[in-house]
Amino acid sequence: MxxxxxxxxxxxxxxxxxxxxxxxxxxxxxxxxxxxxxxxxxxxxxxxxxxxxxxxxxxxxxxxxxxxxxxxxxxxxxxxxxxxxxxxxxxxxxxxxxxxxAPSDKPPVPPARTLLDWIAQIGEAVYEIWDQLLDLLAFFGEFCQVFLRAIVNPRRLRINSIVSHIEQTGLNAMPIVGLISFLVGVVLAYQGADQLARFGAQVFTVNMVGISVLREMGILLTSIVVAGRSGSAFTAQIGTMKVNEEVDAMETMGLTPMEVLVLPRVIALVISLPLLTFFADILGLLGGGLMCVLLVDMSFKQYLTLLNQAITLSQFWVGMIKAPVFALLIALIGCFEGMRVSGSAESVGKLTTRSVVEGIFLVIVFDAFFSILFSLLGV
Amino acid sequence: MAMVDEVVSGEAVAGEQEFKLGSTLPGDRKDFAVSIRGLVNRFGKQVVHDGLDLDIKRGEVLGIVGGSGTGKSVLLRTILGLNVPAEGDIMLLGENQRDLDEGDWRRVQARCGVLYQSGALFSSLTVAENIEAPMREHSDLDDDLMDQLAALKIQLVGLPLNAGDKYPSQLSGGMKKRAGLARALSLDPEVIFLDEPTAGLDPVGATDFDQLILSLQRSLGVTVVMVTHDLDSLVAICDRIAVLLDKKIRVGTMDELMRDPHPWMQAYFHGPRARAAGMGKTERPSGDGHPGDGHRGDGHGA
Known part of the structure; x- marks a missing residue:
């Protein structure tokens, strides 16, 4: 040395x-x-x-x-x-x-953060959330406008694009959504049968599985999977187009990005999410049925009979009615965040993450609203 | 420097027999910044380089040109060890990647700086942190000294001092290139590789950047290898030019290359753009009538 x-x-x-x-x-x-x-x-x-x-x-x-x-x-x-x-x-x-x-002796040191800075930062964050909420509302307003225009003049609906997005968001999601619902049905029945056995009420496992799958589990799980799968895809697709200036190119050609990019995606998801939810409901019930047959002493036919008595059509509709609303939320958030991408590829990643988190968050918040609404309505 | 005379004397025989520009230089291969023998690169059935030889002297500015798809970037990546060639022997700063273990090879790489085409700055770090990144990895400098050296590099490449706290996304294209150059110079490399340094810059910015490279090259004594399509850069700052052609390479000064009868060379060096760039006048800032006489090589500090 x-x-x-x-x-x-x-x-x-x-x-x-x-x-x-x-x-x-x-x-x-x-x-x-x-x-x-x-x-x-x-x-x-x-x-x-x-x-x-x-x-x-x-x-x-x-x-x-x-x-x-x-x-x-x-x-x-x-x-x-x-x-x-x-x-x-x-x-x-x-x-x-x-x-x-030669730089000056010491490079400028950023001033230390004071308590006031922290408070200011919180204030800024609140303003940012508020601004973003306003932006989202404006986005929704613009979407409604474009949607109404398209309804009046259906040629503006891009059928090819809609069908292609239904395939991507609906058909291609069937295996994973089906598998998850089936397994959740299995888990619900297994846990339920275990607990209800203590009261000798094992037979009510069927009611539990039926009601929870139809009212909550089917739609919620499907929405979460779709938010992770398709909401993120929307943001990434549109965001990449923003980075490549494709969206600007579109605009200068006189095309409305809202109509070309957003409308088909939202319509496609509003169609495919209810279908996926129905599929998830069926597989969830099948999974529950499998466990009932294995654990509780009943045949599959008995399971179906009991299920028929346990649930009413309104239970099914309570779940299904939420699907288009959640689809609208997920698709709008996905497209909205995609349109907010600017500049670098890095912002695509950041906003994609944000789109998934916000999508899932809003789905659950709206699910809570629906619960309150339904309980007020006595459904 | 004996080797230099050999190159220049090549002019004497030009025009007779078949025109041939050698791409190797006499001398010990270990003394060159880069020395390549028999390089073969192929992707699937497509052969990009076939038996390519190239020597790059220390302290010179070498421009690499060639049509699209002739493998300029592949050559650069191969020299840097990012691409393993099918065949061939490559010496970088007198060391051969095949003879070294991982750690030794990393140390050789640390003696090179690279400016990628779009800057390739780490987007999650500020400019100053970008410049400090190689220092953190390869030296034991304390934080204060590192900050000072980063500030020095920022000033050296002509960025304002407050650029150090900015993130790459906040910089314009020209500033990104300067920041990228500052990072490439972070560890005072012996050789820097520039991939299209002036692409995407406006003519004024490109000229500034050329002059910056030239003045840094002179004061730091570093070897510069640049891939470029910018004919102005070639005229302004390159001592020698390497042309990728027919899977091989031809190296010479501007004057020598302009006499090459190959159709592509004629089109390249005598086209309207070449004339606009003032080729053929060989008027260069250092211009004492001997382009590529290598006198800058003497300035190397080590």
Missing amino acids: ATAESWITSARQGAETVWSLQGEWTVHHAEQISRAISAQVAAGARGGDVVFNLAGITSLDSAGAWLVIRSANALRASGAEVSLRGLDPKMNDLMQRVTEA
Whole structure:
């Protein structure tokens, strides 16, 4: 390990102190050199003029040059006259260049955060949420306008695009939605049968599975999967188009992005989510049925009979009626966040995440509203 | 520098027999910044490079040109070790990737700086943090010194000091390139590779950037290898030009290349754009009548 002396030595010559710098003053040794300089300054704070003898430097890069200039500046600040001599002419350009570019001693330090900053930040965040809510409402308003225009003039509905999005968001989601619902049906029945057995009321497992799947589980799980699957896809698709300036290109061609991009996606999801929910309901009931047959002593036919007695059509509709509303929420949020993408690919990722989180959040909030509404209505 | 004379003397035989520009230089291969022998790159059935040789002197500015799809970027990636060639021997700063273990090769890479076409700044870090990233990885500098060096690099490339606190997304295209260059210079590399440094800049910005590269090259004594389509850059700052053609490479000064009878070379160096860039006048800032005489190479500090 090189000692401080291998970089810098100091000697008194008459009125001046001569600092002889030597070795490779490069970025790879900068830390050692920096420490050697500090040691030198601490040891030799004797005032008077200082001469830097640079003849011993065998190689110099911008980091090394900076260290020379920094120490010279520091000495000058303490009142000493500093001169440099003996620099290899080949390194002159570099020294010149670094001197010109030398930053002020300390780069500006951002002021420390105070309590007030924190409060201001919270305020800003609240305003931001409020602004975003207004933007979302405006977006919804614009959507309604475009939608009504399309209803009046159905040629504006892009049927091909709608069908393609139904395929992507509905048909392609069937395996995963089906599997999840089936398993949740199994779990519900299994847990339910276990608990109800204590009362000898195992047979009511059927009621439990039927009502919870139809009213809540089917629609909620489907919506969450779709928000994760299709809401994010909408944001990413539209966002990428924003980044590529495709949306701008569309606009300058006289096409309305709302009509071309948003409308087909929203309509497609409003059609496919109820269908998916129906599919999820059926598979959830089948999963529950499987467990009832296995755990509770009944045949599949008995299960269906009991189910028929346990649930009414209104239970089914309570679940289904929510589907188009949730679909609208998910699709609008997905498209809205996609349209908010600006600039970089990074913002696509950020807004896609946000679209999923907001989509799921709103679905659950609206689900709670529906519960309150239904209980007030006595359904 | 004996090797330089050899290159220039190539002019004497030009025009006789078959025109041939060598892409190798005499001398010990370990002394070159980059030395390539027999490089073969192929993707599926498509052969991009076939037996390509190239030597790049320390301290020179070499421009690499070629039509689209001739493998300029692939060549750059191969030199940097990002692309494993089918065949061939590549020496970067006198070291061969095949002979080194992972850690040693990383240290060789740390002696190179790269400016990617769109800057490739880490988007989650500020400009100053971007510049400090290689320092954190490859040196033991303390935070204060690192901040100062980052500020120095920011000033060196002509950015305002407050650019250090900005994120890449807040910068214009030209500023991103400068920030990318500052990061490439972070560890005072011995050689920097620039991938189309002036693409996407306006002519004024491009000229500024050319001059910046040239002045940094002179003061830092660094070797510059740049892929470019910008004929103005070629005229303004390159000592020698390497042309990728027919899966091989031809290297020479502007004058030499302009005499090459190959149709593509004629089209490239005598087309309307080339004339507009002032090619053939060989008027260069350093211009003492000997383009590529390598006197800048002497300035190398090490």
